[in-house]
Amino acid sequence: MKLYGKNPVIERLKSNPKSIKRVMIDENHVDLTYIRKKCHQHGIGVQAVPHSKIQRLAQNLNTQGILADIDDFAYVQFDDLLQNAFEKRRTPVFLDNLNDPQNLGGIIRTCGALGVFDIVLPTTESVSVTESVLRVACGGENYLSVARVANIGNAIEKAKKMGFWILGTVVEDAVSLTEQKLQFPLGLVMGSEEKGVRDIILKKLDAKVMVPMKNQRMSLNVAHATSILCYEIVRQKKLRRLTPRSLPWISLLKQGF
Amino acid sequence: MKLYGKNPVIERLKSNPKSIKRVMIDENHVDLTYIRKKCHQHGIGVQAVPHSKIQRLAQNLNTQGILADIDDFAYVQFDDLLQNAFEKRRTPVFLDNLNDPQNLGGIIRTCGALGVFDIVLPTTESVSVTESVLRVACGGENYLSVARVANIGNAIEKAKKMGFWILGTVVEDAVSLTEQKLQFPLGLVMGSEEKGVRDIILKKLDAKVMVPMKNQRMSLNVAHATSILCYEIVRQKKLRRLTPRSLPWISLLKQGF
Numbered sequence: 001m002k003l004y005g006k007n008p009v010i011e012r013l014k015s016n017p018k019s020i021k022r023v024m025i026d027e028n029h030v031d032l033t034y035i036r037k038k039c040h041q042h043g044i045g046v047q048a049v050p051h052s053k054i055q056r057l058a059q060n061l062n063t064q065g066i067l068a069d070i071d072d073f074a075y076v077q078f079d080d081l082l083q084n085a086f087e088k089r090r091t092p093v094f095l096d097n098l099n100d101p102q103n104l105g106g107i108i109r110t111c112g113a114l115g116v117f118d119i120v121l122p123t124t125e126s127v128s129v130t131e132s133v134l135r136v137a138c139g140g141e142n143y144l145s146v147a148r149v150a151n152i153g154n155a156i157e158k159a160k161k162m163g164f165w166i167l168g169t170v171v172e173d174a175v176s177l178t179e180q181k182l183q184f185p186l187g188l189v190m191g192s193e194e195k196g197v198r199d200i201i202l203k204k205l206d207a208k209v210m211v212p213m214k215n216q217r218m219s220l221n222v223a224h225a226t227s228i229l230c231y232e233i234v235r236q237k238k239l240r241r242l243t244p245r246s247l248p249w250i251s252l253l254k255q256g257f
Numbered sequence: 258m259k260l261y262g263k264n265p266v267i268e269r270l271k272s273n274p275k276s277i278k279r280v281m282i283d284e285n286h287v288d289l290t291y292i293r294k295k296c297h298q299h300g301i302g303v304q305a306v307p308h309s310k311i312q313r314l315a316q317n318l319n320t321q322g323i324l325a326d327i328d329d330f331a332y333v334q335f336d337d338l339l340q341n342a343f344e345k346r347r348t349p350v351f352l353d354n355l356n357d358p359q360n361l362g363g364i365i366r367t368c369g370a371l372g373v374f375d376i377v378l379p380t381t382e383s384v385s386v387t388e389s390v391l392r393v394a395c396g397g398e399n400y401l402s403v404a405r406v407a408n409i410g411n412a413i414e415k416a417k418k419m420g421f422w423i424l425g426t427v428v429e430d431a432v433s434l435t436e437q438k439l440q441f442p443l444g445l446v447m448g449s450e451e452k453g454v455r456d457i458i459l460k461k462l463d464a465k466v467m468v469p470m471k472n473q474r475m476s477l478n479v480a481h482a483t484s485i486l487c488y489e490i491v492r493q494k495k496l497r498r499l500t501p502r503s504l505p506w507i508s509l510l511k512q513g514f
Contacts, residue, residue: 007476014474102359110481115471143472178492212491214372215400217271219264220484224367227481228488234469235435235489 002131003070004063009035011139012068017042019071024049024057026065035066061135073129078147078155081118086162089185091233094120096152096201097192098222101127105136106223107190112140114230116237117188119146120155156204159187166206168197169225172216174208177229182236183207190226259388260327261320266292268396269325274299276328281306281314283322292323318392330386335404335412338375343419346442348490351377353409353458354449355479358384362393363480364447369397371487373494374445376403377412413461416444423463425454426482429473431465434486439493440464447483 003009003020012020013035023039025032027048039046054063085092093111098104104127111117121128129146149155156166165183169190189205191197202208211220211228220228260266260277269277270292280296282289284305296303311320342349350368355361361384368374378385386403406412413423422440426447446462448454459465468477468485477485 011474106478106481109475109478113470113472113475113477114468138478139475143475176495177488178495211371211488212495213370215370218268218366218370218396218400220370221363221366221395224363224481224484227477227484231434231468231485231488232492238433238435238469 001070001072003068003134004058005135006064006066007138008135009066009068011142013038015142020044021069024054024067026051026054029065076145076147078149081145081147082159085118086185090116090118092118092120092187094152094156094189096197097125099127100193101130101132102136103223105133107226108137109140110227110230112143114234115143117230118144121148122152123148123150153201168205168208169229170208171219174210176212177209177232178212180207180209188229190222193222258327258329259324260391261315261324262392263321263323264395265391266323266325268399270295272399277301278326281311281324283308283311286322333402333404335406338402338404339416342375343442347373347375349375349377349444351409351413351446353454354382356384357450358387358389359393360480362390364483365394366397367484367487369400371491372400374487375401378405379409380405380407410458425462425465426486427465428476431467433469434466434489435469437464437466445486447479450479
């Protein structure tokens, strides 16, 4: 598997150098000293190659002069992901039939940066963690686990049995996200780009929310919607931690009212 | 200028049909009846053309079998945008040297859907509203104004003089977005993909915030960060409307504490 672009490679060098087999640098690039130094520290071979070779290997995408050979992406078992999420109060994000690598990459980047999310993908009719996904994820994959499951509905049921409260996003007939009090531990379900969350999955949700939009005819991009949802989850989690139920006025002070 | 893809063309037909000169449909596509009907209603010519022609005109990007010839994008004057934003309590979003069309498109889509934002771009060293941007924006451009200014710093100064409170996003040494009480009318500043908000602009901000991330080494994509910021702006605006300052306990009830 190949990883390309400055940020993705630098982030991988910092957080998971063992997964890098070798690094190729465009021989015309002189500003990659930091990467050379890091590779040397970790005993990773660095090869200076002609620009044309890098471009060919990266199928002409923008590599910023750098490309790394890395281990195949390591998915985890769903049961392990769920157990860990439960213990560490992380939120599994169930992506119901996503098909655009750009969207999955964007979601992994935000979820990795926010740092308290993991990803669950179906094995069929869904994008998986490919090279294009990693390029967009910019290193986010180093800060979360991804599991693949045969049946996303069954996976959600399993999470519910364990005590997760399941939240899903829809485009109509639901409470505004700004007014929904979230429950923890929480699992989040996001639907596909074209069809949203499927009916069979909708039935399993403990709560449905909408991002409050003035123009209901429009729709949000699923990766942007996921970023908004994940931010709101982090926000309410912080608020909850700061606000014991017996002292609700603290939340007012914290919010400056 | 060309617009391609089912959603962008449908949205344009609904909200701004006059800007469409003619529509070309892939002759093999039979499921575009709705679009044909709408075009007929508005007196817009529809032409069935071979798949290969559509692909050539769209430079092989995914057109979903449809392409429209439209008027060039109509920017507005910055002064008009500002006046309108002030009167209607909209938030101008100043994008300081963005260079990726995908990001500008994503921002226009979210801002258009949320419905209370406008966009300000610098004329130089910045992406403008191109065909690629419109493809990603999915019709968001119909629900906001975009102005271009020679100097983004001067534009921000002008907004401040008018009474706008200017919020900017940085990656360190700032208050968490979850703890910042926003002031209205509000202007938002977002920096470029590589460099963030420039120093010269930082000095003009009334407040700096960070999206709370557990992994500080990571960074968010600028379009995703903008979506999160815009959501928080909408959330606090709603909360403020619901909560007269004299009755802060209402906010607790509304939030379910």
